[in-house]
Amino acid sequence: MIDLSVNLAGVILSNPITTASGTFSGHDSGEFYNLNELGAMITKGVANIPWEGNNTPRIAETYGGMLNSVGLQNPGIDYFIKHELPYLKAFDTKVIVNVAGRSIEDYCEVAEKLSETDVDMLEINISCPNVKKGGIGFGTHSEMAAKVTKEVRKVSKKPIIIKLTPNVTDITEIAKAVEAEGADAVSLINTLLGMKIDVHKRRPVLANKMGGFSGPAIKPVAVRMVYQVRRAINLPIIGLGGIMTGEDVVEFIMAGADAVSVGTAAFANPTAPVDIKNELIAYMERYNFKTLQEIREAFID
Amino acid sequence: MIDLSVNLAGVILSNPITTASGTFSGHDSGEFYNLNELGAMITKGVANIPWEGNNTPRIAETYGGMLNSVGLQNPGIDYFIKHELPYLKAFDTKVIVNVAGRSIEDYCEVAEKLSETDVDMLEINISCPNVKKGGIGFGTHSEMAAKVTKEVRKVSKKPIIIKLTPNVTDITEIAKAVEAEGADAVSLINTLLGMKIDVHKRRPVLANKMGGFSGPAIKPVAVRMVYQVRRAINLPIIGLGGIMTGEDVVEFIMAGADAVSVGTAAFANPTAPVDIKNELIAYMERYNFKTLQEIREAFID
Amino acid sequence: MSKKVAEGKIVQHTEIAADVYRMVIENKEVAASASCGQFVNLYPRAKHTLLPRPISICEIGEETITLVYGVVGEGTKEFASYKVGETIRISTAVGTGFKPQNTKCAVLVGGGIGVPPLVELAKQLTCEKVAVIGFRDEPFLKEELEKAGAKVYIATDSGKAGFKGNVIELIKEEGIEGDYFYSCGPKVMLKALADYCMAKNVPVQVSLEERMGCGYGACVGCVCKVKESTESGYEHKKVCKDGPVFLGSEVIWND
Amino acid sequence: MSKKVAEGKIVQHTEIAADVYRMVIENKEVAASASCGQFVNLYPRAKHTLLPRPISICEIGEETITLVYGVVGEGTKEFASYKVGETIRISTAVGTGFKPQNTKCAVLVGGGIGVPPLVELAKQLTCEKVAVIGFRDEPFLKEELEKAGAKVYIATDSGKAGFKGNVIELIKEEGIEGDYFYSCGPKVMLKALADYCMAKNVPVQVSLEERMGCGYGACVGCVCKVKESTESGYEHKKVCKDGPVFLGSEVIWND
Numbered sequence A, B: 001m002i003d004l005s006v007n008l009a010g011v012i013l014s015n016p017i018t019t020a021s022g023t024f025s026g027h028d029s030g031e032f033y034n035l036n037e038l039g040a041m042i043t044k045g046v047a048n049i050p051w052e053g054n055n056t057p058r059i060a061e062t063y064g065g066m067l068n069s070v071g072l073q074n075p076g077i078d079y080f081i082k083h084e085l086p087y088l089k090a091f092d093t094k095v096i097v098n099v100a101g102r103s104i105e106d107y108c109e110v111a112e113k114l115s116e117t118d119v120d121m122l123e124i125n126i127s128c129p130n131v132k133k134g135g136i137g138f139g140t141h142s143e144m145a146a147k148v149t150k151e152v153r154k155v156s157k158k159p160i161i162i163k164l165t166p167n168v169t170d171i172t173e174i175a176k177a178v179e180a181e182g183a184d185a186v187s188l189i190n191t192l193l194g195m196k197i198d199v200h201k202r203r204p205v206l207a208n209k210m211g212g213f214s215g216p217a218i219k220p221v222a223v224r225m226v227y228q229v230r231r232a233i234n235l236p237i238i239g240l241g242g243i244m245t246g247e248d249v250v251e252f253i254m255a256g257a258d259a260v261s262v263g264t265a266a267f268a269n270p271t272a273p274v275d276i277k278n279e280l281i282a283y284m285e286r287y288n289f290k291t292l293q294e295i296r297e298a299f300i301d
Numbered sequence C, D: 001m002s003k004k005v006a007e008g009k010i011v012q013h014t015e016i017a018a019d020v021y022r023m024v025i026e027n028k029e030v031a032a033s034a035s036c037g038q039f040v041n042l043y044p045r046a047k048h049t050l051l052p053r054p055i056s057i058c059e060i061g062e063e064t065i066t067l068v069y070g071v072v073g074e075g076t077k078e079f080a081s082y083k084v085g086e087t088i089r090i091s092t093a094v095g096t097g098f099k100p101q102n103t104k105c106a107v108l109v110g111g112g113i114g115v116p117p118l119v120e121l122a123k124q125l126t127c128e129k130v131a132v133i134g135f136r137d138e139p140f141l142k143e144e145l146e147k148a149g150a151k152v153y154i155a156t157d158s159g160k161a162g163f164k165g166n167v168i169e170l171i172k173e174e175g176i177e178g179d180y181f182y183s184c185g186p187k188v189m190l191k192a193l194a195d196y197c198m199a200k201n202v203p204v205q206v207s208l209e210e211r212m213g214c215g216y217g218a219c220v221g222c223v224c225k226v227k228e229s230t231e232s233g234y235e236h237k238k239v240c241k242d243g244p245v246f247l248g249s250e251v252i253w254n255d
């Protein structure tokens, strides 16, 4: 019997497949597959107040990837807790709420409010490249990353995952800083910062000019960073960035991830999270792996 | 009549197409197309003494891209000047020599020796991720980048292009630092740092584990960085990273590049530099552009 | 779990104008899911093109749907290469389509590659109907609209066929009147028509286009601004789910 | 400018063993450029797979070349789907191949998907020749080697056909002798054979495999270590240009 379970800072996921923040909606993704199949649902970023997000176009396709500049459009934490959370909690899987903020106080306010609910974990997004104030700034400087972690850790009654940005010179430095301040886990990577120009219209494709770059194109960067961070800190890692297949999941696990998130893949194929989970099981059966830990240990570094 | 010429720090290229360092060999690329078609040939990195490079495998394919860990294998500057340069100089195009080093002294020694030859420009690679000593370290810290630039500038009688790495939090900071110390131009981007794991062999594909990530997958990062650097400094820019088509060249020019380099594309198609040049001309004819400057000015920021 | 991506069988595929193709796809589930003004997502097989291509449903049959699409980029170029008998990756119908109102006289206004969804709409409207359709150069779907009982007026930018000019000009020129408008086409046209209808005080349903990430409501990539009594005076609604069809009067156009 | 990438026409394409295909490609220039032990680069059309796939030349005809390849990953899977009549993107021949030496008795040692280049070599060697070929399970190209005049010995790991064991064991078992060896196959086999030949003091030409970037000498991705009187005792030589064939005695194996 294969055991896919994962212990993420004390929270037990039935399997390592989670949904990357911003690429999943309970209602809409749930039209395509049974949400109970997921190890956890990670929600779109939620802030203390409603955010309108950026102007359109917000999406551009690139070679093997895509750009988005959604800009964390969200209805605010109060609406979320009242109207969206109950729906999610009805499923037999874990709920991880992705938290957005423009200031440390913003993050803390959301974390405090969520602490009074039955969500399982918080994922603190200090790395979104699509908001002008805060966001990216927190994730690219160790001191700021440490500070956010410290303050949110103080007020949160839930385990906190800090989501790291790849747009830095040395990601291990940031990872160490958030570990030192009490993060319970880290997730990486958020999107790279990218840009596309329409040479016929002669302007950037995105209204916001630059956007977050995701999809299979970026996987080599993500695997590298998970590998580096695994060797720098002891916290559990959620690995993501370009996962399209079960073998991609194995790649992240071998690099050092405890769980993974599937993002852009769910645009190319709405049932990707479940298909990928089944491919992971097929890989494990083929090589007779019984647990994820065995996969990790099979890696020859 | 279309005028494709480019003035790069006083050196006039007949057209903007150059060959990305490490993806071109005069003898071998010249088997596929007429080298005189190029705006300039940029050579593989050359160091003061011969370097053996890394163990194999040195190459891995990724989704829309590739990794390499060649590690700057090269025969050393003396051999280069004696045996390779005369061959290159026989062509009616410019010669730009890419310079590798493990210390500032290394760079200076090569620059001094090349100053006594008839090469047209030097491209100082402070950004190769594949060498342990130096290389990447110089490119990721403004002070070090500035220092290399300053010292090489002192000894070089040729214009120097500083080649920047994308593996940094803020590339404009590095660009400004090298501009301040007398760089004549910058080229960007070098490869991203990436990794791939073979889940069947259960080990990294590259003997060196991590490698330089190039190809069309990375283009959105390259375009974004050229766009950012163009708005931060006044030096000429050679833009590169994932160029596969003539329209990709236009994208870089609109983002702010003066010239471009074609790298990985020449692996997927050995005549890529010439094909891309012809596609650029076709684009210009279609929209009635007469010069590259007109393309740049047509961009609506 | 009411939605899925299926393999549809291509049973007809013809070029009906320069670079404009009509594809009839057989798949019971897809056909059963469809209503007028909705769209489907087509998934290219080439792995370097990841995102779905949204295409409006032009006609709905028992076991088939008909799409009409223009070749503009890599995805539609790939689709155009498919042969009859091959399969295509296609989603069941998505979005909120037209709400046919059987008023006295409906006016259907289409521009270029926005004309297709008007065909199924025309078929479902039992009232009197007029179609005013504009093209750059070469008209298509005229017969289909006529077969659906619409009186068809054509405008082309080049003047090659029908009226030389745009659809709004043609409407004014011909004095076309109606008590309900429906429209699909380029944003500039939709905006002009919405303004025109607003001035005339006739309702208009408009079908919008926007770049999509997921195509099914998960990514919030495809929004448009709809008037709302919020602080900013609007709310971002999803074109792929709340739309593509909105009331012209509620859309905020200028951004 | 003596090299090019051309469109070759596939005139035969058959599966000759499980997941092993024989493809005959018609293109005058490619055929004219080829010599034994060289390889060609095949270029997948799928855009997410960028790099050329090096495949040894198995046989050279007037206007055709024959390749035999195993399906191992995305590129070879794509090639396997090509039908007779379709074209394939193929380079003219590259690399430095076997140098046939007409000694008294040549021994050709091949392992699995390394057997193909031995066929053309056997055809060109006019001396006595023995082929010792090993497979995991299922042999192929036996008839072709026999037709080229070689006495063929077969080994399989599974023992399903011929001798159960590897080629070196088979050579010892059968007491196969020769005054010149040629080989292509997995590195472990080549190394063992080179050691064996060294001990016997017979020359051996070995064809190496390495991951390639360009496949034509530009990127220095595909090197192997060849003994040289440098400081380190070796030099990195390009498998795609200086090789794939080297003298067994000059290759440094252990890394």
Ligand SMILES: Cc1cc2nc3c(=O)[nH]c(=O)nc-3n(C[C@H](O)[C@H](O)[C@H](O)COP(=O)(O)OP(=O)(O)OC[C@H]3O[C@@H](n4cnc5c(N)ncnc54)[C@H](O)[C@@H]3O)c2cc1C
Binding pocket: A060, A061, C039, C051, C052, C053, C054, C055, C056, C057, C068, C069, C070, C071, C072, C073, C074, C075, C076, C077, C113, C114, C116, C117, C208, C209, C210, C211, C212, C244
């Ligand atoms: C609701 C809706 C209905 C549509 N119905 C039709 C129809 O019936 N017939 C038809 O010909 N076209 C229709 N379109 C436009 C059609 O989606 C695009 O022409 C198509 O996606 C272009 O794909 P491509 O790969 O050829 O172009 P590329 O430029 O290569 O596409 C790159 C990316 O941009 C997106 N994109 C490009 N153009 C558009 C566009 N105009 N709108 C939205 N996304 C775009 C693509 O989906 C893809 O993600 C509709 C669009 C929407 C939003």
Ligand SMILES: Cc1cc2nc3c(=O)[nH]c(=O)nc-3n(C[C@H](O)[C@H](O)[C@H](O)COP(=O)(O)OP(=O)(O)OC[C@H]3O[C@@H](n4cnc5c(N)ncnc54)[C@H](O)[C@@H]3O)c2cc1C
Binding pocket: B060, B061, D039, D051, D052, D053, D054, D055, D056, D057, D068, D069, D070, D071, D072, D073, D074, D075, D076, D077, D113, D114, D116, D117, D208, D209, D210, D211, D212, D244
């Ligand atoms: C000189 C030479 C001659 C060869 N001759 C033959 C032959 O005659 N018949 C045959 O079946 N195979 C031969 N091979 C091996 C063949 O190149 C690989 O099996 C093939 O490239 C795999 O491609 P893929 O896309 O199916 O695999 P993937 O694993 O998807 O390929 C990914 C990348 O790895 C490279 N790669 C994978 N396996 C190998 C390998 N063993 N050697 C080198 N590169 C590899 C691919 O070229 C590609 O760049 C030869 C290799 C070399 C170097």
Ligand SMILES: Cc1cc2nc3c(=O)[nH]c(=O)nc-3n(C[C@H](O)[C@H](O)[C@H](O)COP(=O)(O)O)c2cc1C
Binding pocket: A020, A021, A022, A023, A044, A045, A068, A070, A072, A098, A125, A128, A163, A189, A190, A191, A212, A213, A214, A215, A216, A218, A240, A241, A242, A243, A261, A262, A263, A264, A265, C213, C219, C221
């Ligand atoms: C449309 C879109 C919206 C996103 N929104 C968020 C978000 O709200 N919060 C967040 O932390 N990450 C967000 N991300 C980043 C993803 O969670 C993920 O880190 C990234 O896309 C890389 O994974 P992928 O390549 O599998 O998509 C978003 C990504 C996309 C494509």
Ligand SMILES: Cc1cc2nc3c(=O)[nH]c(=O)nc-3n(C[C@H](O)[C@H](O)[C@H](O)COP(=O)(O)O)c2cc1C
Binding pocket: B020, B021, B022, B023, B044, B045, B068, B070, B072, B098, B125, B128, B163, B189, B190, B191, B212, B213, B214, B215, B216, B218, B240, B241, B242, B243, B261, B262, B263, B264, B265, D213, D219, D221
């Ligand atoms: C095989 C290989 C070798 C390279 N060697 C060098 C080098 O010696 N010096 C250097 O500055 N850049 C080197 N590069 C980086 C390229 O010049 C270029 O910056 C990078 O590949 C991005 O461009 P591309 O996507 O068009 O390949 C190398 C790249 C590749 C793929």
Ligand code: FES
Binding pocket: C211, C212, C213, C214, C215, C216, C217, C218, C219, C220, C221, C222, C223, C238, C239, C240, C241
């Ligand atoms: S395209 Fe993703 S929500 Fe509409």
Ligand code: FES
Binding pocket: D211, D212, D213, D214, D215, D216, D217, D218, D219, D220, D221, D222, D223, D238, D239, D240, D241
């Ligand atoms: S593969 Fe590029 S030099 Fe051999």
